[in-house]
Amino acid sequence: MNTTALPGTPGKLAAQSRWAVETHGLTKRFGANTAVNGVELLVPRGSAFGYLGPNGAGKTTLIRVLLGLTHADAGTMSLLGYPVPRHRDAALTRTGAIVDEPRFHGHLTGRQNLRLLAAARELAARDRIGPVLERVGLAHRADDRVSTYSMGMRQRLGVAACLLGDPQLLILDEPMNGLDPAGIAEMRDMILSLVAEGRTVVLSSHLLDEVERTCDAVAIVDRGSIIRQGPISELLAGAPVALQVECSEPGRARALLAGTTLGARIEAASAALGLEITLPGGTGRHVIAEINRVLVAGGISVYRLQPVQASLESWFLQVTSRLGDPE
C-alpha cells in the first residue's frame, strides 16, 4: 500500500482540522478495475454531505477504505483530522458508520447486539444503549430478536449502533434503503437533528430527492472519480432553468422567439399547453421578462410563465457519464 499518513501530532491535527473527511489522491484497485480513482474529497465539519453516484461508481468502496474495512492502494486520508490508517483507532473513536445493508446477529436482540458493539467501544457506550434505542424509535422492540426485524428496523438499529460512540462523524451508506415513506421522513428528520447538534453526516444515497432535502453539500462520483463537489445551492445555480410558458398560440410563439436575439440563448420545445424553454445556467430574470414582452407584443396571450429550477436529480443525470456527458 502506498498510502501515507498526513504528518503532525494526531490530537493537534484533529483539533485544527476544519474537515471531517479529507482525502487526497485516494485510490483503490481490484485487479484491473480501479474502484476509487484519485479521489480528492473534503467534507466540512458540521454539515450533511451527500455522496452521490450511479451504481458501481465506487461510493461504498470509498467508504470502506475510509473506515479501514479495506486498504487503499495510494493516497492520503484523514477522519476528524486524524490521519488514517496510522491513527485509525483514534479516528474511529468518534465515528459511526453503516456500510451496505446493516446486518446483525439474528439470534440476538437489538439490545444485545448493541451490547456487543458497545463492549468494543469505551465504557460510556454501554450507558448510551437505552438512549440511542429511544432515539431511533426501537425501544419497544429492543428485546426482540433481530431476525424478526424488518429491513427498516435493521436500518434504525444500524443508526443506533452508529450513535453508541457519540460520534462527531456519521457515515451512512444508503440509510434510506428498505424504509417506507414514513420511515424515510423519520430518517431524514433524524439526520437533520444530528447535523443540528453539530455532528457531520456523510450520506451515500441514490435517492437524490432525499439527498437534496437533507444535505448541504454533495460530491458526485462517477467511475471512481469525483467529478463535482460543493454546496447544492452553488451546484444547482449553474444548472439550466426550465421556463414553462402557457400561451394562446404555442406554435407562433415559438417562431416569434426564434426570430429574436433571444433565439440563440433559448431552446424551445413544444409542450401540451404551450412551450418549455430551457435557459442556460446563470440566465437573469430580465430574460424571462423579455420573453414575456416579445410574446405580448406579438399578440399572443400569455397565461403563465414559470421558471423551474433544475433538481439535483436532473442535474445529476446531466453530469454523470451514464448520459454521455461527464463534464
Added chain:
Amino acid sequence: MTTMPAGHSAPVPDRALQTAPADRSRDRRGSPIPTVGMIATRVMELRKRRGLMIAVVVATIGFPALFLLIRLLLHAFAPRTSPPAGGYDIFKVLVAGFLPTFGFIVAATVGCTAGSRDLTEGMFRHLVVTGRSRLALYLARIPGGLAIVVPLVAIGYAIVCAVSVFAAPTFIDSNVNIPPGLSRVGFENWARDRAEPVICSLPYNGHIPGNIACAGPPPWSKSAVTPGQPAPAKLEALAIKIASQDYSGYTSIFRYPSNSLMIKAGLWIELDAAVGFILGLGLASLMGQRTSPIILIIVFQIILTPILTGVAIPHLQGLQRSFVGLAMAHLEPSGLPMFFGLPGVTGGSGGPGAALLPESAAEAICVIIAWLAGWTILGAWRMMTRDA
C-alpha cells in the same frame, strides 16, 4: 457553471462542531488485549445460539448422562443380568473413547462458530468500525469460547466420574459379596477365608473336586462379609488359586478410578477440548466460514489422526510426529487405554503408548503448544488482513 471543481473546498457551515477530540487517555482502543466486557459479550453471543448450545450440551453431557442413566436403571431393575453402571471399565470406555472424541469435535464446532459468524452475519464490519484492534477482537473469542466449552466438558466428565465411583460394583451377583478395592494379596486372603463360597461362585478355569457340594440354598449367600466357616487347607488353596486367576477380572469389575487418574484424565480431556476449540477458531477465521472447517476437523479427527498416529509411514515419521493427535495420545494418562476415535487413536490395545509412534512428553508438549500458537496466529492474521 459555478460548480466547484472536484478537489476544491466547500465552505464550512456556521454550525460546524469544532469540538476537541474525545479524551482518549483511558481508551486503549488500539490495544491488542481484549477487555472483560468484550469477552463477556462473546460468551453471551455464543450462549444465545440455541441450536449450537443444545448440540453441545447433548454431546458433552447428554450422551454420557443418558448412557449411564440407562445402565443405572437396567442394573436397578435387573441386577443379575445387568452389570453396575459404574466402575473402572465404564470410566475407561467413556474417558478414553467417547469424551475426548466428542469433546474435541464439539469444541471445534464452537470454535468454528466463534471464528466465522461475525463475518457471515455481517457483524464483523460493525466491530471493525468501532476502531477496536482487530487482534483484540480475535483474542476476545478465545476466553469467550473456552468459557462455554470448558465448563460443559467438565460437567460431562464429572457425571462420568461420579457414576464410575458411586455406582461401581460392590458385589458379584452370584451370591458372594466381595468388597471392592482389594489388592491381589488381599483378594486371595479374602477368598481363603471364604473358600467354599468362592469355589462355588467365582468362575474358575480348572478342575473342582467333585466332593464339594454347591447345590441348594447357599448358606453363605449375602453373608460372606463375615468370616466364613473354617475349611480344609486343600479348599483354601483352591480358593486362593481361583482368586489369583480371577484377580484381573475382579479389578476390572470392582475397581473404580483413582482420584489422581480422574484429575489427570480431566485435565487431559480439557486440554483436548481446548486444542479442538483453538483449531476450529483458527481454521474458521482463516476460511471465513463454518461448515467446511467443521467437516475438515471431523475428517481430521476421525480418519486422519488414527492413521497418522498408528501407522509408521516411511520418510514421513517426522511429519507424523508433528500431528497434535499423536502428541495428545502421548500425554494420555497412563491408566487409560487407547481407543479408536481418540486424539492419538491407535486402534491398538495393550495399554497406553502401544502402537504409537515414539515421541517424548517434551516433544508432545512442544507440538501442542505449536499447534495452539500456530492456529491462533493464522486466525488472527487473517482477521487483521481480511476485508470487512
